[in-house]
Amino acid sequence: MAGQPGFFDLSDRYEALSAAGDPLERLAGVVDFEVFRGPLVAALRRSVRVKGGRPPFDPVLMFKILVLQALYSLSDEATEFQIKDRLSFQRFLGLGLDGTVPDATTVWLFREKLVQAETIDKLFARFDAALTDRGYLAMGGQIIDATVVPAPKQRNSEEKKAAIKDGRIPESWKARSAKLRQKDRDACWSVKYTKAKVKEGADPKAFKPVDLAIPMFGYKNHIGIDRAHGLIRTWDASAANAHDGARLPELGSRDNTGAGVWADTAYRSKKNEAFLARGMFKSNIHQRKPNRRAMPERTARANAKRSAIRSAVEHVFAGQKHRMGLIVCTIGIARARIKIGLANLAYNFQRLAWLEGGTAPE
């Protein structure tokens, strides 16, 4: 698949991360990766392993490799190359100069086993428990939002698009298994609405705001962060066309000590307001502009106050997109889910490093 950065596109992201010392060293210092061994071993079913056979790589080592992939948006091939090439990667993984580096296929197979065992939620929950043990309780209320994670755009004919939309496999693909397995039938198109920016040199007073509709293809990362620490506490992944508002009941965490819930207008509905009222949450969801009427000044001021708080979640997405280069090149929602989940987990690792007095993740 294309779209992934090549071997030599890593330097910018690495330099950004390295601005204040070796970020991987800091990460290894604050995150105890051994806490993941239990869920990893369970996923790989080591307990039923009979004697004999080639010994596998250590599951924690393999998991740390997936973390590197998520942090630097590396393909499996690029990961193998970079581990062999970079001393900082080798130090992070605890490999010596003569250490054997897992093959790209081995990395792919390890990730595939985690997909099959649906382990990512257990890993996320395990780290969340570790955060709580360390004193980082979910506090101050929660901020909920979603963003589209791009995937390679499929080059399908109208006939094939219609078949996929109906949940059918196009006839010409049925006999060609190799072709079918390369086709992503779960990723979807969505439209992102935004305001056009003032052109450089133009008079801002003469500029009339224009709505832009940007088509996006891929998956959606739904997250809930705690306001006090900015850590991702709940998450889910879906196709890009999933409605954000419908996910609020799944993302709303009862573990947060604060009752406030912040979200944009996409989450405002009678159903969601009823859900928040039942759960004793305090709704800080943005108000919609009244139909064919100007936004009342009082509402606009209230929304502006909410925006100032809600912007924290946008920093998470910006970090994942621009610094980590998050993109889903795997095929199917199950694989996309682990990629997105690992990106969320990797973000929390970096955020923890910052909270503990390290480099800023933004």
Add this chain to the structure above:
DNA sequence: GGCTGAAACAGTTCCGGCCA
């Protein structure tokens, strides 16, 4: 040396980007 299971290799197909 045979068995076993994981790692590694080799091949197929895809998409993004470049160029005519």
Add this chain to the structure above:
DNA sequence: TGGCCGGAACTGTTTCAGCC
């Protein structure tokens, strides 16, 4: 717009390494 190239995801087959 279509052809081509390179990088990437995925899979079938072969090789490797540990145990008996």
